[in-house]
Amino acid sequence: AQSVTQPDIHITVSEGASLELRCNYSYGATPYLFWYVQSPGQGLQLLLKYFSGDTLVQGIKGFEAEFKRSQSSFNLRKPSVHWSDAAEYFCAVGSTSGTYKYIFGTGTRLKVLA
Amino acid sequence: GAGVSQSPSNKVTEKGKDVELRCDPISGHTALYWYRQSLGQGLEFLIYFQGNSAPDKSGLPSDRFSAERTGGSVSTLTIQRTQQEDSAVYLCASSSPTGVGSPLHFGNGTRLTVT
Numbered sequence: 001a002q003s004v005t006q007p008d009i010h011i012t013v014s015e016g017a018s019l020e021l022r023c024n025y026s027y028g029a030t031p032y033l034f035w036y037v038q039s040p041g042q043g044l045q046l047l048l049k050y051f052s053g054d055t056l057v058q059g060i061k062g063f064e065a066e067f068k069r070s071q072s073s074f075n076l077r078k079p080s081v082h083w084s085d086a087a088e089y090f091c092a093v094g095s096t097s098g099t100y101k102y103i104f105g106t107g108t109r110l111k112v113l114a
Numbered sequence: 115g116a117g118v119s120q121s122p123s124n125k126v127t128e129k130g131k132d133v134e135l136r137c138d139p140i141s142g143h144t145a146l147y148w149y150r151q152s153l154g155q156g157l158e159f160l161i162y163f164q165g166n167s168a169p170d171k172s173g174l175p176s177d178r179f180s181a182e183r184t185g186g187s188v189s190t191l192t193i194q195r196t197q198q199e200d201s202a203v204y205l206c207a208s209s210s211p212t213g214v215g216s217p218l219h220f221g222n223g224t225r226l227t228v229t
Contacts, residue, residue, distance in 0.1 A: 009154075032215050034217060034218075036218075036220075041222065042222055043118070043205060043207075043220030043221050043222045043223055044157075044205070044207075044218070044220040045220070046217045046218070046219075049215075049217055051215055090156065090157065094215065101159055101162065101170075102147070102159075102218060103159075104149075104156045104157040105156055106154075106155060106156035107156055
């Protein structure tokens with residue numbers, strides 16, 4: 001069965017520091033992979049997506065993610081974090097088996113220290 | 115509208131009452147999803163509508179939950195005889211008709227509190 005694991009529930013970084021949020025997936029084929037961000041009281045906003053091709057994808061707000069098939073990972077990175085990046089981040093995989101479903105990880109809550 | 119609209123944004127109800135949550139997707143989006151987000155949890159899939167096809171109800175947690183989508187647009191999620199464990203944020207999302215490669219566009223959710 002498809003699954004998405006985000007092993008870090010909480011992460012705290014200082015403003016200006018680099019960031020990496022981990023995501024591992026279980027899927028039988030090449031997956032469609034997404035990262036979403038959720039600010040307090042808001043819905044989820046798409047940061048970036050990977051379907052095929054270049055394994056390093058760029059997204060909005062200076063985020064990027066790298067698809068590594070050998071590690072079944074799709075980690076999200078940002079070179080320098082801003083205080084406004086404090087939010088919850090969700091990794092998701094799009095399943096093509098059966099009806100179209102998006103399977104989400106449990107999220108990583110990011111706290112940014114001034 | 116410009117985005118997915120959900121109403122109400124907050125709903126407080128007494129245990130045992132019925133509630134209706136509304137979702138107005140982006141115009142032209144034929145796929146519509148309902149998710150439930152409980153405190154500290156990820157997104158739990160509830161139900162999926164795609165065009166005129168029969169909905170995928172496999173995520174509905176009990177027969178107290180139902181949803182419909184009228185005219186291929188607005189959707190209503192109904193919870194009958196609410197229980198305290200139903201307290202959560204209910205998120206609606208829509209996507210364009212090109213399938214799972216299309217990203218989801220989310221509304222801001224309805225926060226349901228059952229007292």
